[in-house]
Amino acid sequence: VDGPESYFEQHKYKTKISTNSMSQASDLDYDEFNKLIKLSDLLYYNEKQNLALSYKSMFTQWFLELQNEFSLNFYGIGSKRKILLQFVNQYLIYHIDFPVLVINGYNPSVSFKEIVLSVTSTIINSNKKLFKAQKFPKSIDELIASFIICLKNLHESQRYPKLLLLIHNLDGNSIKSNKFQSFFSTLVSTKQVWLVSSISNINANLLWDCNQTLDFNFLWHNLSTFENSTVETSFSDILALGQAEKQTGSKGAKYVLSSLTSNSRSLYRVLVSNQLQIMEDELLESNKQTDRNEFLGTIKHGISFKTLYNLCSEEFIASNEINFRTMLREFIEHKMANISKDSYGTEIVFVPLNLKELENLLAEELLV
Incomplete structure (x- = not known):
């Protein structure tokens, strides 16, 4: 058995520490990146398909929750876009008789005015009898205030949903500002709009104050699909993340x-x-x-x-x-x-x- 001297014998030399850093690593080529993305789609393919089937079996539950005036918010690892579109296109569309509006929060070109006009025009055009006597102002702020009051004042017999909002990436950079979140939460609070949304950041709930949280009335569901976010990241140079902003090479x-x-x-x-x-x-x-x-x-x-x-x-x-x-x-x-x-x-x-x-x-x- 070695004595205590062996300890000092083994530790008398300093361990060599590498001076290499990640900045010295060669840049990943886009062709190589695309190959790796395609390869990752094949990894655990059957397991991901089975997971998707388990989520589809919950469509009935999600619909019941919407009928009970809850909004649905989905979080988890991987793109949730495909499953949510299937929920709307393959299930909800056969159980509701009002329009659906899809908002892509990951699209940097989304504008507040465009969303407000899309929401108001979609609801008005599909309910012309209810709004035929209404005249709305042209100013966006005044239009929102007037439209919300109009929705809240509808007779009890007319209180059925007028619109389903499907928002991919509710915490997306283009729509995470307070004016967007306030508009969405106020819409939902009228009980005339159903909301199905997804988030990609675990801290997304910090976007909302107490009133907005109450207005949204979310039920949270884990929708981890482990699918690549190819569509969501197509609006940015994915290989330039973490680098200083400059022109795209x-x-x-x-x-x-x-x-x-x-x-x-x-x-x-x-x-x-x-x-x-x-x-x-x-x-x-x-x-x-x-x-x-x-x-x-x-x-x-x-x-x-x-x-x-x-x-x-x-x-x-x-x-x-x-x-x-x-x-x-x-x-x-x-x-x-x-x-x-x-x-x-x-x-x-x-x-x-x-x-x-x-x-x-x-x-x-x-x-x-």
């Missing part, structure tokens, strides 16, 4: 483009191809040996908003200016394009990528 742009409609991709193709031509012309005129990787697109290489809109109209990419601005806003929010005013006050749109990245993006993603 060419890799990030490719990832975002893969999730957009053909019209949105065509709009970006028109913008990139025109900016490329302007930058190429500048290179030829300057006669300088400029590194294409360092030649960055700026406002002087962009094209005017009106010109871009006209080019897109000629190719039938956008039917009107509102539709065009909506598509363009997606690229601005993803930092794939910038819009600024020049010295003459003209709106200029440009892509903040270097010449080499623009060439690769056009050849590999936009012309295929």
Whole structure:
């Protein structure tokens, strides 16, 4: 048996500590990331399917809870979007005779005015007899106050739900402000609106004060699906999480483009191809040996908003200016394009990528 000296013999040398850090790890490529995501879908596939079936067996219970004037809020690990849509499309739609409005809280382009107008117009249009004598103000704040009073003053015989609100990510960045939460809770408190919602943050209940919590009247359900949140995270550069905000690089742009409609991709193709031509012309005129990787697109290489809109109209990419601005806003929010005013006050749109990245993006993603 070793004596006490063996202890000191074993500990007389210091343990070497690695100086490596996570910042030295190589960046994950989007192709590799997508492969891993697809692979994770196959892991425990049967178990996840069985879990989904167990949740579907609870549809009847959830419906009963809604009938008893409770709101439903779902939490847990994994995307809850698919199950909740199935609850509405495959069950509720056959048991209710009032409209359903879906709000995607993970979409950064959601606006308060748009939601208020969607809710009010949906309820009014499906209950024209009840609201035919009502005239509502145009101001959003006044409209909300007037509309809520109108819902609360309905006769007892008319107190059946007028709308089902399905809100994915009630705690999403775009709708977690107090004005959104206050509007939703006040709507639900009238007993004219049913609410089915999901949250992704365990501290989401801190968003609400006592009055809002009482108005929501939530029943909480664990809906852990262990499914990937592919749709919910498609609005952000998932590989840039935790990094400083900057423009989306060419890799990030490719990832975002893969999730957009053909019209949105065509709009970006028109913008990139025109900016490329302007930058190429500048290179030829300057006669300088400029590194294409360092030649960055700026406002002087962009094209005017009106010109871009006209080019897109000629190719039938956008039917009107509102539709065009909506598509363009997606690229601005993803930092794939910038819009600024020049010295003459003209709106200029440009892509903040270097010449080499623009060439690769056009050849590999936009012309295929």
